[in-house]
Amino acid sequence: MATTHRHNGNRKPSFTIPGISDSDASKLIDLLQDRLNSLNDLALTLKHVHWNVVGPHFIAVHTMLDPQVDAVRLMVDETAERIATLGGSPAGTPGRLVAARSWDDYDVGRADALEHLAALDVVYAGIIEAHRAAISTTEEPDPVTQDMLIGQCRELEQAHWFVRAHLEDAVGSLSTEGAHTEQSAAERAGAMNSPAAHR
Numbered sequence: 001m002a003t004t005h006r007h008n009g010n011r012k013p014s015f016t017i018p019g020i021s022d023s024d025a026s027k028l029i030d031l032l033q034d035r036l037n038s039l040n041d042l043a044l045t046l047k048h049v050h051w052n053v054v055g056p057h058f059i060a061v062h063t064m065l066d067p068q069v070d071a072v073r074l075m076v077d078e079t080a081e082r083i084a085t086l087g088g089s090p091a092g093t094p095g096r097l098v099a100a101r102s103w104d105d106y107d108v109g110r111a112d113a114l115e116h117l118a119a120l121d122v123v124y125a126g127i128i129e130a131h132r133a134a135i136s137t138t139e140e141p142d143p144v145t146q147d148m149l150i151g152q153c154r155e156l157e158q159a160h161w162f163v164r165a166h167l168e169d170a171v172g173s174l175s176t177e178g179a180h181t182e183q184s185a186a187e188r189a190g191a192m193n194s195p196a197a198h199r
């Protein structure tokens with residue numbers, strides 16, 4: 001069967017959860033594969049930042065990120081197993097992730113903590129927006145999948161706040177306001193921290 005030779009998507013289910021139609025299951029599997037790719041990407045990106053952050057705030061950011069990695073890895077496992085429970089085949093290899101994703105690789109290397117935090121602000125904003133869209137889409141076909149995504153989103157939003165609290169000033173403004181890419185956010189945060197910005 002042609003469907004068994006699909007390498008860039010998941011095999012269509014031959015069985016699924018009772019009460020869910022095959023066509024809804026297929027849609028849910030595709031949607032969850034996209035969330036799985038985002039979460040796997042996020043877990044790797046958070047470790048990349050953990051290793052590459054430098055400067056006076058090194059230890060605060062370095063140690064803040066490991067619990068976030070642990071939380072995201074649990075979300076990865078839960079999401080992949082939901083795909084399998086629905087009768088799909090979760091794709092968990094790096095090649096499949098990169099081939100399927102619609103976003104660019106995280107593009108900040110060794111850099112100051114505030115630059116990484118600014119870039120992570122953009123990363124978290126993207127995944128939370130996509131998770132919230134998935135929460136809306138799953139409302140009708142599968143409230144159980146939706147419940148899983150809501151729980152994940154709650155944790156992602158709290159982690160996003162941890163990141164943003166470093167970028168916030170006493171009146172509540174974010175140094176990354178208006179930035180839509182990791183690089184432009186990192187540049188804004190870098191500028192905030194430069195000697196010129198403190199004159």
Ligand SMILES: [Fe+2]
Nearest residue numbers: 050051062066
């Ligand atoms: Fe470490």
